[in-house]
Amino acid sequence: MTTRRPWRYRRYWDQLIDLYGRLCYYCREEIATTIDHVIPNSYDFDDTIENLVPACAFCNQLASDKHFEDIEQKTQFILTRRSYKSSRRAICVDCYLPFWYRVHSPSLFLCAECYDRQYDTAKARKPQWLQWLVELRAADIIPEAHAVLRMHAHKFRSTDRIGKTNYLADAYDRYYRNLPENNG
Numbered sequence: 001m002t003t004r005r006p007w008r009y010r011r012y013w014d015q016l017i018d019l020y021g022r023l024c025y026y027c028r029e030e031i032a033t034t035i036d037h038v039i040p041n042s043y044d045f046d047d048t049i050e051n052l053v054p055a056c057a058f059c060n061q062l063a064s065d066k067h068f069e070d071i072e073q074k075t076q077f078i079l080t081r082r083s084y085k086s087s088r089r090a091i092c093v094d095c096y097l098p099f100w101y102r103v104h105s106p107s108l109f110l111c112a113e114c115y116d117r118q119y120d121t122a123k124a125r126k127p128q129w130l131q132w133l134v135e136l137r138a139a140d141i142i143p144e145a146h147a148v149l150r151m152h153a154h155k156f157r158s159t160d161r162i163g164k165t166n167y168l169a170d171a172y173d174r175y176y177r178n179l180p181e182n183n184g
Helices: 008-020 057-063 071-084 112-119 128-139 143-151 160-177
Strands: 034-037 052-055 089-091 097-102
Touching: 008 034, 008 052, 034 057, 052 057, 057 071, 097 128, 112 143, 128 143, 143 160
Parallel strands: none
Antiparallel strands: 034 052, 089 097
């Protein structure tokens, strides 16, 4: 039987946000959604506020369980890895719309529109995103069908990929049936 690690350090969340702000301590681009141990917990089990910073999930994952001499070295490592992994193609976990990470959305997991809905931002109004939607339509990817899935994503558990995929396929079918050339 494995014992779960206590998550006592989460009690510092509000204080960390007051100290460092809502953006990730490392990249200063994404909204912080996790707490990172500057010196990994596995090295010294230090859950004090002095060893914690708010981080986005991506930076926290990049840092992993690596040990660094100081926080500047850790920040530099993370930023180097982020730039290496920047501009990657991704598919939104909510609506399954393809997008370019860092070009269209600061999140590797959410497209600009889902990111806006989640964090009350305006990424989907940027010219790069609007042009991307035009390019998707030209490639027969229907953003409106993905918007239908986005509106109904709450009906599915996050792990229900088959249900989401079927719902998206139905939305595509409804869209194609409602095209003027199919009704005339």
